[in-house]
Amino acid sequence: MKKLAFVGLLVLLMGGCAANKDMLYWGDYSSTLYDYKKEPSDETRAAHVESLEDIIAKSTQRGTRIPPGVYAELGYMHIETGSTELGAKYLQLEVDTYPESQKFISTIQQRITE
Amino acid sequence: MKFIIKLVAVMSVAVLSGCATVDYVTKEEAFPNMYATKTTSILVVPAVNNTTAAEAADYYATTISEPLTHAGYYVLPIELTTKLIQEQGVVDGAQLLNTDPGVFNQLYGADAVLFVTINEWDTSYYVIGGNVTVGIGYVMKSTATGNVLWQYNDRLVIDTGGDSGGGLIGAIISTAINTALTDYVPVAKRVNYMAISSLPVGSYHKLHGQDRQTKAVNKDKVQTVQE
Numbered sequence: 001m002k003k004l005a006f007v008g009l010l011v012l013l014m015g016g017c018a019a020n021k022d023m024l025y026w027g028d029y030s031s032t033l034y035d036y037k038k039e040p041s042d043e044t045r046a047a048h049v050e051s052l053e054d055i056i057a058k059s060t061q062r063g064t065r066i067p068p069g070v071y072a073e074l075g076y077m078h079i080e081t082g083s084t085e086l087g088a089k090y091l092q093l094e095v096d097t098y099p100e101s102q103k104f105i106s107t108i109q110q111r112i113t114e
Numbered sequence: 115m116k117f118i119i120k121l122v123a124v125m126s127v128a129v130l131s132g133c134a135t136v137d138y139v140t141k142e143e144a145f146p147n148m149y150a151t152k153t154t155s156i157l158v159v160p161a162v163n164n165t166t167a168a169e170a171a172d173y174y175a176t177t178i179s180e181p182l183t184h185a186g187y188y189v190l191p192i193e194l195t196t197k198l199i200q201e202q203g204v205v206d207g208a209q210l211l212n213t214d215p216g217v218f219n220q221l222y223g224a225d226a227v228l229f230v231t232i233n234e235w236d237t238s239y240y241v242i243g244g245n246v247t248v249g250i251g252y253v254m255k256s257t258a259t260g261n262v263l264w265q266y267n268d269r270l271v272i273d274t275g276g277d278s279g280g281g282l283i284g285a286i287i288s289t290a291i292n293t294a295l296t297d298y299v300p301v302a303k304r305v306n307y308m309a310i311s312s313l314p315v316g317s318y319h320k321l322h323g324q325d326r327q328t329k330a331v332n333k334d335k336v337q338t339v340q341e
Contacts, residue, residue: 104190
């Protein structure tokens with residue numbers, strides 16, 4: 001009986017994963033960004049960076065695309081705080097994932113090197 | 115005979131309108147330009163704010179990327195594009211309404227530009243209740259042709275009045291609390307999802323090109339653009 005319940009649970013869980021296969025994972029993006037805009041502080045900023053990192057980690061885990069703009073936004077936030085190299089890496093990942101972002105990202109890259 | 119046909123026609127209209135008072139049309143019928151143009155990337159410019167809530171456009175910006183990406187589009191990183199646009203001296207989206215859409219392709223590489231207008235962002239109180247209203251207008255234009263690809267208007271009123279069982283005073287207090295807690299942002303998110311369900315899905319969506327016959331467009335909500 002226990003075994004059956006376990007299998008049932010497993011099927012349910014897997015079904016949940018399968019159903020979300022095409023669904024982009026945005027995590028807490030909107031709420032941490034909202035908090036950061038409403039009360040800009042080191043804490044709210046860190047929370048938003050964390051939520052962007054979480055989106056990348058979970059999406060990778062699930063095998064879904066990293067949502068558009070997430071790499072770029074995280075990259076820019078790193079650049080703002082002086083982590084230029086790490087930031088540039090993320091900007092490049094945006095272009096690698098979404099070639100249609102090339103033009104815009106290169107504008108941002110130029111501004112950084114200027 | 116003619117009379118009977120007429121009668122049947124009138125009756126079926128009556129019956130049909132009884133079932134569905136809303137006039138739904140297919141996505142292709144409503145937005146043929148969207149199927150005729152290749153649209154992959156969308157630039158969302160700062161919203162035009164027609165309300166008295168000064169912060170509405172800024173908060174709204176946190177809600178729009180998500181549903182557009184779920185609909186299969188690439189949305190340029192809105193936090194970054196907004197910064198760049200603001201640095202060019204634009205503080206309100208209204209300043210961009212008359213810009214040639216082609217400019218947004220030259221500068222940002224966007225296939226389409228989305229203009230959002232916030233028409234309602236209000237809280238109302240009445241004696242034992244209250245509500246939050248968000249009303250949004252959307253106009254998407256091709257940066258290649260300047261044509262309107264998609265246009266829609268939607269609004270949602272969320273009642274925040276609740277019966278707390280504490281009589282009139284209790285009800286007034288609970289309404290005030292509920293209204294404070296019911297932020298505009300969750301309401302705006304729902305308005306976005308309602309409206310974007312009428313948008314033909316983009317190339318990242320598995321149903322791309324297959325939703326032409328989907329009757330998901332409320333004809334009354336297709337807003338006419340004043341140009």
